[in-house]
Amino acid sequence: MIMRPSETYSFRANLLIIWSEVVKNVKFLLAYPVIFVFWTIFPFFWFIPFIFQGQAFVGGLQSASFEQFAGTPDYIPFIVIGAILNGYVLTSLYGVGESIRREAYRGTLDYLLSSPCNKAFILIGKAMSESINGTMYAAIQFVVGILFFGIELTIDTIMPIVLIIFLLILGLYGISLMLAAVSLQFKQAHDLAHTLEYVFYVFTPVRYPLQSLPFWAQVLGKFLPLTYALVAVRSIMLLKQDVLAIYQEIFLLLVVDIALIFLGFYLFNWMEKRTKSSGTISHY
């Protein structure tokens, strides 16, 4: 046997699992080139309704009443940042759970489960593939935002923004794991992902400032990592604040991340055991 039991926990081998999973998913993506049409067109389509909506409601792209809540009168840059970060939510919600369902449909899930590696690394690889997808999409949206919608990105703000997006992605991994667990048990997570998509839209400040929500809704929003990420990135990019001024958001984002990842792994392991006992794990 090439692999000896003592070799089952090597760090490099675990990194190779993640890398292989990412490479596999990127190759799948490239096998369906129509996705590039979506990447090119969709950023414009997402922004355009908000421009018209802003013009219809406030007669332009700036609003004094909006400034009272958001700290900036510019409606469009606010929305553009919301859309970019929300893109990560969408790829996470629809990515990993659906990927598990597809593995079951293909018949490959049995082989992933019967391999001696820790399944967490396969899931991380799947989530990372979605993050890469999300980042490519976000990069295009950033460029479109800079070129057409007045977004300003300076060199000194890039690192803090990358850090915040990284922390956002970590929290979303936790939610991805939960959806993967749901997919194992119920054989599809799409409807739940769709519901969660709207939970994020309503209870996080994607389209409007958090302060415009009633108090109870604001409290709910604070359980979602996107809330902290949006507040932090907008503070840096629109309000020109220093990282130190938003340390509270970053800290709370980290706390939410840890809770979500812990919950995600717990739920996935529980569902895996449950479906293995019921004999339904390979069903789709």
Added chain:
Amino acid sequence: MLGPNGAGKTTLVKCLSTILIPDEGTAIINGFDIRKQTTLVRASLGMVIGGERTLYWKLTARDNLLYFASLYKMPRKKIKERVDELLGKMNLLDRADERLEDYSTGMRQKVAIARALLHDPSILLLDEPTLGLDPTFSRQIRNQIRELSKKEGKTVLLATHYMEEADELCDRIAIINEGKIVAADTPDRLKAMVKETELVEVICYNPPQNAEKYLESLCPDVEIITLVRGEEAKGTPSRIKLIGGNAEKRIGTVVDALRKKNTQIISLNISVPTLEDVFIKLTGAKLTEGGRGTSQ
């Protein structure tokens, strides 16, 4: 493991490979408990289950094998060498960089077998490895299984409903029906269980609808009477088997009775027992028909 579809072969293979958790009991594989030492069990096993569908068709054969090898935590350098070695062994090296969607069923099954061998496991679990393959590929796969067992010294657990395959490849056969192993022994010893009793086979066309019940009423001293219907429209005759008791003495009665019902008798044999006869004797069910073994 020989048994009809639905007998529980795949479920058992999935339990042994830790994909499913058994309701009760356990098994020891390579010295490791399938309930408590799942990682070590998985590292000891190679598996072919579900056939060609269980690969990524949008990826090449090489990409498939490279990916699955990474799950077995083999050193990266060794992975590439091993993948090339196995592709060569399966005669797929010249098409290694083509997507599996362009492969034939038999070629994909070869990739599935190569995947099971990636980490050079000492034990192989093969679930219906020749299902759906044409005779040429079936023979190639059977030869490979024989080679793995005889030349490379691997333990192979083969689950099949093809009795010829079990007879040809296995040193020991466990007959499984409705989730239970009803006998386990060498093929010769299993057949000897039937040899001692009389076995008559009537090859015919157009047997009566209720042939078994009809003949049972006429030959109450025959242990088992079973009808395996052939695809008569395509020229494959039906077979009526009389096993045990005074089967041979009842030949005349059976022939007369069938003629009365307009059955066209092609031939009549006092036959050599097959594993199917063993299965019928042990379970009272047929092995060759689709679905579960049909009770008489």
